[in-house]
Amino acid sequence: MARHLCDLIAIETENPPGNNYRRFAAAFRSLLRSFHFEHVPQRDLATVVLAAVGPGKRPLYFHGHYDVVPANSRGQFAPKRVRRSVFGRGSSDMKGGLISMVYAMRAIHEACPEFGGAVRLCCVPDEETGGLRGSQALVRRKLLGRDGIGMLTAEPTGGAIWNANRGALSLSIRVRGRPAHVGLHYRGINAFEGMLRIAAGLGQVKRAAERRRTRCPIEPEEARKSILLLGGTCEGGSNFNVVPESCTFTVDRRINPEERIERERERIFAALEEAKRAGVKFEVKLLQEAESAISPPGTALGRALSSSVADITRRKAPFSLCPGLLETRFYAKRGIPAYAYGPGLLTVSHGPNEFVPERNLVECASVYALTALRLFGSA
Numbered sequence: 023m024a025r026h027l028c029d030l031i032a033i034e035t036e037n038p039p040g041n042n043y044r045r046f047a048a049a050f051r052s053l054l055r056s057f058h059f060e061h062v063p064q065r066d067l068a069t070v071v072l073a074a075v076g077p078g079k080r081p082l083y084f085h086g087h088y089d090v091v092p093a094n095s096r097g098q099f100a101p102k103r104v105r106r107s108v109f110g111r112g113s114s115d116m117k118g119g120l121i122s123m124v125y126a127m128r129a130i131h132e133a134c135p136e137f138g139g140a141v142r143l144c145c146v147p148d149e150e151t152g153g154l155r156g157s158q159a160l161v162r163r164k165l166l167g168r169d170g171i172g173m174l175t176a177e178p179t180g181g182a183i184w185n186a187n188r189g190a191l192s193l194s195i196r197v198r199g200r201p202a203h204v205g206l207h208y209r210g211i212n213a214f215e216g217m218l219r220i221a222a223g224l225g226q227v228k229r230a231a232e233r234r235r236t237r238c239p240i241e242p243e244e245a246r247k248s249i250l251l252l253g254g255t256c257e258g259g260s261n262f263n264v265v266p267e268s269c270t271f272t273v274d275r276r277i278n279p280e281e282r283i284e285r286e287r288e289r290i291f292a293a294l295e296e297a298k299r300a301g302v303k304f305e306v307k308l309l310q311e312a313e314s315a316i317s318p319p320g321t322a323l324g325r326a327l328s329s330s331v332a333d334i335t336r337r338k339a340p341f342s343l344c345p346g347l348l349e350t351r352f353y354a355k356r357g358i359p360a361y362a363y364g365p366g367l368l369t370v371s372h373g374p375n376e377f378v379p380e381r382n383l384v385e386c387a388s389v390y391a392l393t394a395l396r397l398f399g400s401a
């Protein structure tokens with residue numbers, strides 16, 4: 023497993039910009055073929071890899087992404103095995119998880135001839151930037167989650183099961199002014215002051231949002247608050263003695279699973295409208311928009327997963343809220359119970375020292391296989 027993982031890490035699938043997708047897809051297809059799984063080709067979807075095991079009609083989806091966030095150094099694409107861990111970009115998030123899923127399918131195929139259910143593997147790119155050429159492309163073709171009874175994704179959950187995730191609405195706002203020398207300031211329009219006017223309105227939205235707390239389990243207590251981050255990036259002006267011509271800042275609203283994105287969008291845009299009525303000139307650019315999702319722990323899949331984790335690892339996995347976005351949202355929206363559980367560690371993902379313990383790869387493959395057998399009544 024570690025050797026195959028190293029081969030996958032060495033393919034530099036950095037996103038952005040979205041490098042080497044075709045090369046990775048080809049390598050992954052040939053890995054599947056070597057285990058006797060046939061990739062199911064889809065017209066003009068060359069970068070998505072699909073495969074299946076079992077004769078059943080309604081599948082459990084194994085879903086994973088192979089794009090990785092940009093590396094901190096080129097060395098991260100020269101994977102290393104040190105002290106029974108695999109180091110490299112994507113080892114935790116989430117090429118390691120993909121390998122565990124492939125091996126779970128292999129275990130079912132080779133060791134469980136009586137398996138009557140179905141597992142479908144769905145391996146996509148573009149997860150790190152919203153899913154345009156991955157999950158969203160599958161949604162557009164009505165292929166995502168088709169006939170599914172459940173979905174597992176192999177994100178780096180570090181021993182927990184994520185059954186919920188926040189939604190996101192991220193904007194960039196560019197305030198326009200008119201430049202003028204400080205001595206002739208009355209000829210200018212100050213974009214910075216316009217930005218302050220907008221930020222004051224959004225500050226009220228933020229304070230109201232922070233009073234709402236999710237009921238989903240997440241530690242510490244402060245993390246339960248709904249989130250509005252103002253000024254993640256903030257830039258403008260040309261010099262201390264010039265009225266600034268433009269100022270740009272970002273707004274990152276992360277909604278709790280109990281909130282609705284439509285309602286939260288209205289609140290933000292109402293504050294923007296008010297600034298507009300007060301004469302501030304600006305443009306809004308949408309950076310990303312994604313819904314929140316929640317699957318109750320008590321579904322057949324939730325129970326099968328949780329008892330399989332306990333059996334294999336001898337530890338109980340708490341159900342909890344993922345701090346970021348999850349592609350489970352695409353499935354949950356279609357009424358399919360969807361959970362994240364994977365071999366990687368969130369604490370090292372996206373960082374300069376990303377790794378995955380080899381033991382986690384094996385345990386996770388066992389958990390996936392056992393979960394599928396339990397769900398379809400073969401274990």
Ligand SMILES: [Zn+2]
Binds near residue numbers: 087115116149177178
């Ligand atoms: Zn990921």
